Amino acid sequence: xxxxxxxxxxxxxxxxxxxxxxxxxxxxxxxxxxxxxxxxxxxxxxxxxxxxxxxxxxxxxxxxxxxxxxxxxxxxxxxxxxxxxxxxxxxxxxxxxxxxxxxxxxxxxxxxxxxxxxxxxxxxxxxxxxxxxxxxxxxxxxxxxxxxxxxxxxxxxxxxxxxxxxxxxxxxxxxxxxxxxxxxxxxxxxxxxxxxxxxxxxxxxxxxxxxxxxxxxxxxxxxxxxxxxxxxxxxxxxxxxxxxxxxxxxxxxxxxxxxxxxxxxxxxxxxxxxxxxxxxxxxxxxxxxxxxxxxxxxxxxxxxxxxxxxxxxxxxxxxxxxxxxxxxxxxxxxxxxxxxxxxxxxxxxxxxxxxxxxxxxxxxxxxxxxxxxxxxxxxxxxxxxxxxxxxxxxxxxxxxxxxxxxxxxxxxxxxxxxxxxxxxxxxxxxxxxxxxxxxxxxxxxxxxxxxxxxxx
Numbered sequence: 001x002x003x004x005x006x007x008x009x010x011x012x013x014x015x016x017x018x019x020x021x022x023x024x025x026x027x028x029x030x031x032x033x034x035x036x037x038x039x040x041x042x043x044x045x046x047x048x049x050x051x052x053x054x055x056x057x058x059x060x061x062x063x064x065x066x067x068x069x070x071x072x073x074x075x076x077x078x079x080x081x082x083x084x085x086x087x088x089x090x091x092x093x094x095x096x097x098x099x100x101x102x103x104x105x106x107x108x109x110x111x112x113x114x115x116x117x118x119x120x121x122x123x124x125x126x127x128x129x130x131x132x133x134x135x136x137x138x139x140x141x142x143x144x145x146x147x148x149x150x151x152x153x154x155x156x157x158x159x160x161x162x163x164x165x166x167x168x169x170x171x172x173x174x175x176x177x178x179x180x181x182x183x184x185x186x187x188x189x190x191x192x193x194x195x196x197x198x199x200x201x202x203x204x205x206x207x208x209x210x211x212x213x214x215x216x217x218x219x220x221x222x223x224x225x226x227x228x229x230x231x232x233x234x235x236x237x238x239x240x241x242x243x244x245x246x247x248x249x250x251x252x253x254x255x256x257x258x259x260x261x262x263x264x265x266x267x268x269x270x271x272x273x274x275x276x277x278x279x280x281x282x283x284x285x286x287x288x289x290x291x292x293x294x295x296x297x298x299x300x301x302x303x304x305x306x307x308x309x310x311x312x313x314x315x316x317x318x319x320x321x322x323x324x325x326x327x328x329x330x331x332x333x334x335x336x337x338x339x340x341x342x343x344x345x346x347x348x349x350x351x352x353x354x355x356x357x358x359x360x361x362x363x364x365x366x367x368x369x370x371x372x373x374x375x376x377x378x379x380x381x382x383x384x385x386x387x388x389x390x391x392x393x394x395x396x397x398x399x400x401x402x403x404x405x406x407x408x409x410x411x412x413x414x415x416x417x418x419x420x421x422x423x424x425x426x427x428x429x430x431x432x433x434x435x436x437x438x439x440x441x442x443x444x445x446x447x448x449x450x451x452x453x454x455x456x
Contacts, residue, residue: 005083006047009036010158014166014295019265020282022335026172026292028281030268031163039301040229041183042076044158045151049143050080052150059141061085066134067143068092068126070228071100072300077143078107089140091130093118097228098307119233146180147237155186163187163295164194171198173294175281177230177273178202178210178247181238183297188243202247203280205231205255211247213239226252226308226318229300230273248284250276253320256309258282263302263310271300272309333421333434334414336452337442345433345441347372348381350402357401358386368430370409371401372441377433379405409433409443422449 013032021028036043053059065081067074068091081088088109092101095116104111112133118125123132127146134142145151163171174191176184181202188200204210207223208231225231250258252272259275262268270278274297281287281296308314315321347370348357361369361383368382381401389396389404396404410424411433421444424432431445 004047005037006043006080009038009043009047011162012036014163015266015268017266017268020262020278022331024282024287025290026287026294028294028296029167030262030266030270030274030278030296030298031166032268032270033159033297033299034270034274034301038072038076038079039304040072040076041155041159041297041299042073042145043079044154045145045148045182046073046076046080048154049077049145049148049150050084050086053141053143054084059086062139063087064089064137064140065143066090066130066137066140067145068130069145070126071096071104072229072304073145074109075100075103075107075304077145078104078109082107089133089137091126091133093126097305099304100228103304146182151180151182152186152189152238155183156190157186159183160187160190164190167293167295169195170293171195171295172292173199173201173281173284173287175201175203175248175277175284175294175296177277177297177299178204178208179230179232179273180236181210181232181240182236183299185238185240185243188240192243199245199286200243201280201284202244203230203277204247204249205276206249206251208232208249209235210239211249214241214244214247227255227272227276228305229271230255230276248280250279252318253322254279256315256320257322259302259305259309268298269302270298271302271305273300274298275309331418331452332414333412333416333418333432333444336418336421336444336448337414337434339452340442340448345370345372345443347377347441348401349373350378350400350405352401353398354381354386354389354401354404355397357381358383358397370433370441370443371405375439375441377408377411377441378402379408380430381405382430411435411441418449418452425449 012035015030017028017030033041064087066089067077074090078088090109091112093116094113114126114129115124120127134140178184184202191198205225205227207225255272255276258279259270259272262278277296281294346364350371350373370377371379409431421432425446431443434442
């Protein structure tokens with residue numbers, strides 16, 4: 001029997017991704033931190049912070065816990081608070097996502113709203129308002145999840161060790177969304193001590209400060225971004241560039257669309273921060289080796305972003321909307337050819353006789369053949385066509401095939417999707433020619449498409 005819902009936090013699943021990464025040699029795995037009880041990686045942290053404060057005698061049931069949040073950390077803290085007999089007061093920006101706001105209200109949290117554009121140091125900012133409330137309220141304690149040292153300790157002692165254990169120590173890269181920096185610094189510290197060759201890569205939105213700081217600029221330049229639960233306008237006390245190999249920035253549009261694509265392709269229902277981490281991992285060039293095992297941290301839940309990231313109309317208004325490809329559109333001609341045993345294309349040349357071409361057909365057990373001149377398909381010929389010619393004129397066997405050729409097979413590029421190939425095959429029962437970068441041609445037939453669909 002489990003006595004506390006937070007006793008099931010941790011040991012989040014590590015899932016092998018198959019659809020989005022088909023063209024990658026490396027293995028990509030998603031660490032589903034959003035499957036913790038609070039639907040975020042903060043589920044590990046909030047309970048640990050509350051228990052630590054209780055052990056130190058800083059809080060007791062009946063007190064009010066105070067913090068500031070953009071939503072997800074506040075939900076985790078609220079769940080930890082109500083389950084242990086505490087009241088909760090949270091300071092939130094006016095732009096907080098609707099779903100997070102409704103969950104916080106359902107949990108009974110008292111909310112104070114601040115202007116979304118107010119930065120730390122401004123008395124109207126979330127952090128300044130929260131600190132002032134704690135000073136003026138009786139029987140209140142500032143949880144300060146974004147700066148509490150327990151946050152980093154949890155990720156160093158538990159999250160990082162899980163990654164190492166679940167991959168059998170074979171992990172080579174870890175991509176981590178960065179907000180306060182507690183998760184990446186905790187994971188980084190652990191791997192620097194046990195497996196320093198593992199690459200620890202931070203991910204943040206365009207406009208966040210960490211990439212500039214990691215590049216040696218003393219004060220990172222901050223800007224405006226729509227993503228939540230990722231990014232910072234000033235570094236926290238957890239900022240530790242010594243345990244981070246590099247920081248990658250991802251635009252709001254790329255992050256949101258990557259998250260949507262992740263859901264459509266892998267059934268991983270993550271939020272924008274996770275989408276940013278996935279986008280960064282997929283565009284990383286240093287992941288070509290078959291020995292690479294990439295772990296991407298999925299830190300936020302898509303259900304908290306239904307009115308924004310998963311709302312087509314909101315995405316269009318922001319200028320972010322991109323049509324998500326279906327699973328079929330993700331299978332390309334190149335993918336299909338990779339499954340086939342490569343053989344040189346069997347084709348006829350225009351100066352060959354019908355007799356020669358028919359003999360080639362018999363030897364290669366084909367009923368239709370493209371006619372190619374100097375690498376360019378100019379026509380085709382079939383057994384049925386040859387038969388009809390001979391019925392009318394049996395001496396035509398010595399005539400050149402160019403005089404009797406039918407229309408050429410359709411030609412597509414290697415990136416053509418399976419939907420495009422299927423459409424082409426409706427007009428050409430024999431096949432579609434794929435023009436490769438080296439000038440050679442390869443044939444894809446309906447049976448090739450069926451094989452790709454049944455083994456995808």
